[in-house]
Amino acid sequence: MMNMTPADNKTSPLFDFSSKQLRESLGAFATGVTVVTSTTENGEKIGMTVNSFNSVSLEPPLVLWSIGRDANCFDAFMAAKSFAVHILNKTQSGISNKFAQTGIDKFEGMACASGLNDIPILPDFSVCLQCTTKHLYDGGDHVIIVGEVKSIENRNQEPLIFYKGDYLTI
Numbered sequence: 001m002m003n004m005t006p007a008d009n010k011t012s013p014l015f016d017f018s019s020k021q022l023r024e025s026l027g028a029f030a031t032g033v034t035v036v037t038s039t040t041e042n043g044e045k046i047g048m049t050v051n052s053f054n055s056v057s058l059e060p061p062l063v064l065w066s067i068g069r070d071a072n073c074f075d076a077f078m079a080a081k082s083f084a085v086h087i088l089n090k091t092q093s094g095i096s097n098k099f100a101q102t103g104i105d106k107f108e109g110m111a112c113a114s115g116l117n118d119i120p121i122l123p124d125f126s127v128c129l130q131c132t133t134k135h136l137y138d139g140g141d142h143v144i145i146v147g148e149v150k151s152i153e154n155r156n157q158e159p160l161i162f163y164k165g166d167y168l169t170i
């Protein structure tokens with residue numbers, strides 16, 4: 001058998017791809033869709049659509065997501081002591097699109113409950129995880145936020161799925 005080292009593998013040299021190719025390839029990884037909310041130091045509600053959410057650890061209960069450094073609410077999430085992750089159900093593509101926009105009042109007309117440290121809890125979701133911010137890690141043009149789960153509300157609804165830049169349901 002031939003002894004292959006990474007340097008022999010001429011078909012996939014490192015970084016021989018454009019960011020468009022990278023984005024399209026990563027889009028083949030189907031994910032759920034979440035809205036992550038919190039409050040600024042002045043008590044204003046903030047939130048954004050996030051599909052980088054994932055599980056990390058059961059004991060202790062840790063989850064992660066990553067935030068782009070160019071997001072309007074970046075500084076507020078860096079300072080936030082807690083946040084809520086809402087896993088969206090299959091009817092909520094409109095909410096996903098709303099929370100992916102910038103410069104609008106994303107919470108207009110929405111009756112939110114008040115969670116840990118007054119973070120806004122959306123009225124509709126499949127699962128809501130309230131978390132405290134545990135670690136922040138550099139992640140290139142993003143920062144990886146690790147949270148410790150403090151409470152769970154699981155309504156067991158069918159998920160909204162994001163795949164190749166579009167929504168799917170099952």
Ligand SMILES: Cc1cc2nc3c(=O)[nH]c(=O)nc-3n(C[C@H](O)[C@H](O)[C@H](O)COP(=O)(O)O)c2cc1C
Binds near residue numbers: 033065074099100
């Ligand atoms: C399906 C979907 C998933 C997204 N996932 C992320 C994500 O994981 N991290 C991120 O920083 N932005 C993500 N975005 C983009 C943000 O939601 C978007 O930039 C948002 O406007 C940021 O809010 P802000 O600029 O008002 O702070 C996603 C957008 C969509 C539609």
